[in-house]
Amino acid sequence: MSQSARPRRASRRIDAVELPIIPTIAAMVRDNPGCISLGQGVVSYGPPADDVARLPALMADLQLNKYQAVTGLPALTDALARKLQEVNQFDVNQGYRIMVTAGSNMAFLNAVLAVGDPGDEFILPLPFYFNQEMAISMCDCVPVAVASRDDYQLDLAAIEAAITPKTRAIVTVSPNNPTGVVYHPEDLASINQLCKRYGIYHFSDETYEYFTYDGARHYSAASQAGANERTLSFYSFSKNYGMASWRVGYVVYPEHLHEAMNKVQDTNLICAPVISQLLAIEVLKRPRSAIDEQVNRLAAVRSKVYEILFDLKPLANFHLTQGAFYVMVSLPGVDDRLSFNQFLASKHKVACVPGFAFGLNDIKARNVQRLSYGALAPETVVEGVNRFVAGVRDWYK
Numbered sequence: 001m002s003q004s005a006r007p008r009r010a011s012r013r014i015d016a017v018e019l020p021i022i023p024t025i026a027a028m029v030r031d032n033p034g035c036i037s038l039g040q041g042v043v044s045y046g047p048p049a050d051d052v053a054r055l056p057a058l059m060a061d062l063q064l065n066k067y068q069a070v071t072g073l074p075a076l077t078d079a080l081a082r083k084l085q086e087v088n089q090f091d092v093n094q095g096y097r098i099m100v101t102a103g104s105n106m107a108f109l110n111a112v113l114a115v116g117d118p119g120d121e122f123i124l125p126l127p128f129y130f131n132q133e134m135a136i137s138m139c140d141c142v143p144v145a146v147a148s149r150d151d152y153q154l155d156l157a158a159i160e161a162a163i164t165p166k167t168r169a170i171v172t173v174s175p176n177n178p179t180g181v182v183y184h185p186e187d188l189a190s191i192n193q194l195c196k197r198y199g200i201y202h203f204s205d206e207t208y209e210y211f212t213y214d215g216a217r218h219y220s221a222a223s224q225a226g227a228n229e230r231t232l233s234f235y236s237f238s239k240n241y242g243m244a245s246w247r248v249g250y251v252v253y254p255e256h257l258h259e260a261m262n263k264v265q266d267t268n269l270i271c272a273p274v275i276s277q278l279l280a281i282e283v284l285k286r287p288r289s290a291i292d293e294q295v296n297r298l299a300a301v302r303s304k305v306y307e308i309l310f311d312l313k314p315l316a317n318f319h320l321t322q323g324a325f326y327v328m329v330s331l332p333g334v335d336d337r338l339s340f341n342q343f344l345a346s347k348h349k350v351a352c353v354p355g356f357a358f359g360l361n362d363i364k365a366r367n368v369q370r371l372s373y374g375a376l377a378p379e380t381v382v383e384g385v386n387r388f389v390a391g392v393r394d395w396y397k
Helices: 021-031 049-053 074-087 104-115 130-138 156-162 185-198 255-268 274-284 289-312 339-347 378-395
Strands: 096-101 121-125 142-146 167-173 201-205 231-236 249-254 326-332 366-372
Touching: 021 339, 049 274, 074 096, 074 274, 096 104, 096 255, 104 130, 104 201, 104 231, 104 249, 104 255, 121 130, 121 156, 130 142, 142 156, 156 185, 167 185, 185 201, 249 255, 289 326, 289 378, 339 366, 339 378, 366 378
Parallel strands: 121 142, 121 167, 167 201, 201 231
Antiparallel strands: 096 249, 231 249, 326 366
C-alpha cells in the first residue's frame, strides 16, 4: 500500500474509549429549551470576588509570565503542605511530594502514566468515575471494574479477588462520585494493607473531602502509618472553592515516584496556570468556615431532594449516602441506553446522567440515574427533581 493510500484514522487506543457522557447530556439540555440539568457535578458558587479582584496586581511581576516550577509555585505547595497536615492529618515531609496540576483529572492521568505500562490493570470499584476509567484506557492499561456492596460501600473480598500479577493500583473515590457514599475509614485502611501485601498502589481520590453530612467524616488514606510507600492522594479546587474552570488540583505521591511524575508533568503541562495557582493561594487563606457554610446550604438541598424522591418508592430505590452532592436512583430496567434520558429531556425538561456511564451496564436489569444537586439554586434543584419524579411516573405508567 502506498503512503497516500493509507486510511486516515484516529488512534485505535482512543477509538476504543467511550465518549464522555457529560457533553451528550449537555447537548440534550441545549436541544430542549427550558430543560433543567441535574447532570454535571459542579457547585453553584465561585471563588470569593475579592480574591479574584487581587489577581491583576498579583500578576504584575513580569517574571510570573515565564515558566514556573513543574511541581507548583513554592508559596502554593507550602500552603498545601500546611493544609494537608491540619486537615488530612499527614505530613508531606514524611516520604511524600506535592504536585500542582491543571485539575485533579490531570493529576490522575499523570499518575497512571507514571506507574502504568501497557496491559497493566487498575481496579475500579463500581460504580466508577468515568473520567478515571477513560484515563486508564487511554494509557493502554486495563480498567478492572469490581462490584461494590448493595449500599455502595467497598467489597474488600471482591477487590482482593480481582488482584492479579498485572494489577498496578486500586482506585477509591471518597466521598464518592457518582454515589455520594463516604467509605469507612477502616475499609480505606484495609485497601492500604492490600496494596502493601501485593506490592501495588492505592489511588485515593479525595476531591469531595469537605462535602460530608449527618456526622460523616472524611478519612485520608495517606494518614495511615506507612502509607507513604503506596498511597497517592488526589485533590481539587474545583468543588471546595468553586474553581472548576480555573483548572487547578494537586496530587500527593510517594517520594520514589518523583522523577516519573516530573517527566509526565513537564511533557504535558510544564506547570499549572500561574494565575490559577495565585488564586488557589488566596482562597487557602480563607477560613474553613466559608466552605462549611456552602456545605450546610447543600445539606438543606440534599434533605429536600431525598424528601421528594421518597414519593417514588417502591418503584425507585436509592440510598441515603453522606457525601458529595449526588444521589443514584435505581429504576426498573430499560431496553435502550439513552431513550429514558431523551424522554426526560424532551417531555419533562430535566436531564440527569445514566448509570451505564459509571460502569453499570446491565440496563435491562435496572435503569440507574445519577442526580446532581450541587450546581443550581435550591429552588431550581427542587423543580428539577420534581420534574424527574413526574418523568419517572410517566415513563413507567
